[in-house]
Every structure is written in structure tokens, then in C-alpha cells.
Amino acid sequence: AQKVTQAQTEISVVEKEDVTLDCVYETRDTTYYLFWYKQPPSGELVFLIRRNSFDEQNEISGRYSWNFQKSTSSFNFTITASQVVDSAVYFCALSEAGGTALIFGKGTTLSVSS
Amino acid sequence: NAGVTQTPKFQVLKTGQSMTLQCAQDMNHEYMSWYRQDPGMGLRLIHYSVGAGITDQGEVPNGYNVSRSTTEDFPLRLLSAAPSQTSVYFCASSLNRGFETEAFFGQGTRLTVV
Numbered sequence: 001a002q003k004v005t006q007a008q009t010e011i012s013v014v015e016k017e018d019v020t021l022d023c024v025y026e027t028r029d030t031t032y033y034l035f036w037y038k039q040p041p042s043g044e045l046v047f048l049i050r051r052n053s054f055d056e057q058n059e060i061s062g063r064y065s066w067n068f069q070k071s072t073s074s075f076n077f078t079i080t081a082s083q084v085v086d087s088a089v090y091f092c093a094l095s096e097a098g099g100t101a102l103i104f105g106k107g108t109t110l111s112v113s114s
Numbered sequence: 115n116a117g118v119t120q121t122p123k124f125q126v127l128k129t130g131q132s133m134t135l136q137c138a139q140d141m142n143h144e145y146m147s148w149y150r151q152d153p154g155m156g157l158r159l160i161h162y163s164v165g166a167g168i169t170d171q172g173e174v175p176n177g178y179n180v181s182r183s184t185t186e187d188f189p190l191r192l193l194s195a196a197p198s199q200t201s202v203y204f205c206a207s208s209l210n211r212g213f214e215t216e217a218f219f220g221q222g223t224r225l226t227v228v
Binding site for chain 1 (some may be wrong): 145147149154155157158159163164170172173186199204206211212213214215216217218219221222225
């Protein structure tokens with residue numbers, strides 16, 4: 001069965017702190033895709049990254065970085081030097097190849113204060 | 115390119131009323147789906163479609179109907195609204211099942227059933 005666990009329900013940091021959002025997934029497939037989405041207070045879902053199971057390279061995009069480790073079934077997301085605009089709910093999601101659903105974690109609410 | 119368009123953005127219904135949430139995409143995507151988002155629950159799949167004329171149930175289908183008469187449109191019908199259907203609804207589309215490419219989400223519909 002597929003499952004995504006985001007154990008951190010809420011995180012509060014002060015601006016300029018680094019913060020890591022954890023994501024642990026379960027799947028029996030060898031081919032799958034992992035996603036991160038951001039949901040700001042305005043409510044829309046903003047796509048951040050998609051990673052396939054065969055690509056374990058870490059990725060960096062500006063202040064954002066992602067650490068994919070198949071050995072621990074984790075796909076963690078780090079924001080460096082956080083800013084108030086990073087305040088949002090962040091979702092990790094999983095899809096198996098040929099699957100019919102994105103399986104979402106319950107989300108982590110990040111609050112960044114100035 | 116409009117992407118995924120959902121209407122309405124907000125809706126208040128009385129218990130027992132029916133309504134249709136509209137979803138349209140202009141990317142010629144085969145796969146379309148409806149999710150509901152409830153506090154602390156993440157997003158859960160209601161129904162999905164892998165092509166015109168083909169629909170199937172997701173994790174939480176009760177109380178909802180869908181149809182897919184064209185590739186572009188995937189409406190979600192609430193037959194007799196109940197307070198438990200108060201939620202934020204998202205329509206999503208992808209080129210095909212499995213999400214080998216990015217999943218695109220609509221802006222969301224905030225539905226309140228009183």
C-alpha cells in the first residue's frame with residue numbers, strides 16, 4: 001500500500017533560520033514519483049518539485065533543496081534562510097508508475113516570523 | 115494557456131441541495147481527478163478519469179458523481195449536500211495516469227454546507 005507520512009504537523013521558525021520538512025513514503029513499486037507542493041494562505045497549490053525513483057541526486061533551487069534517500073524512503077525538503085513569504089502548508093505526495101492517484105501526506109504548516 | 119479552471123471559487127449550500135463543481139483543462143490531458151482537502155487530512159481522492167468516457171472511484175467517493183463526456187471537462191456533482199461535504203475541492207489533471215509529468219491543479223473551490 002502507498003502511504004506518505006509528514007510527521008511534523010507544525011513548525012515555527014524565525015526569519016533567516018534554516019528549516020527541514022520531513023517526508024517518509026511507503027510503496028512496493030520500484031518506479032514511482034515524489035512531489036512537493038506549497039499551499040500559501042491564498043489556498044492554491046503551487047508545484048515545487050517532482051522526482052522519479054531512479055534519480056537520487058539531490059536538487060537545489062535557490063533557497064530550496066531536496067534530499068532523496070531511497071535507503072530510508074525519505075524525500076526531505078530544506079529551506080535555507082527562511083523568509084516570511086515561505087509561511088505556508090507544504091505537502092509531500094507520491095505516485096506509483098501507472099497509478100491513478102497522487103497520495104498526499106497530511107501536510108506541514110510552516111510559520112516564519114520576522 | 116489557462117491550465118486547469120475550476121468554478122465556482124466559493125459556494126454555500128443548504129443541506130440537501132445539489133450542485134455541480136466545474137473543472138476544465140485546455141492541455142489535452144487524459145487524466146483528470148477531484149480531491150477534497152480537510153484540515154489535518156491532506157488531500158484525498160474522490161473520483162478520477164483516465165480518458166473521455168472512463169471514470170472510477172477514489173478513496174472517498176460517497177455522495178459524489180462524475181462524468182467525462184469530453185477530454186476537457188470533468189464536473190463533480192453533489193447530489194444531496196451534507197455538512198460532512200464542507201471542504202475545499204481541487205481538480206487536477208495530468209498528461210496521463212501515473213503522474214510521469216507534472217500534475218496541474220485548479221485554484222480550488224471552498225464549499226460550505228449549512
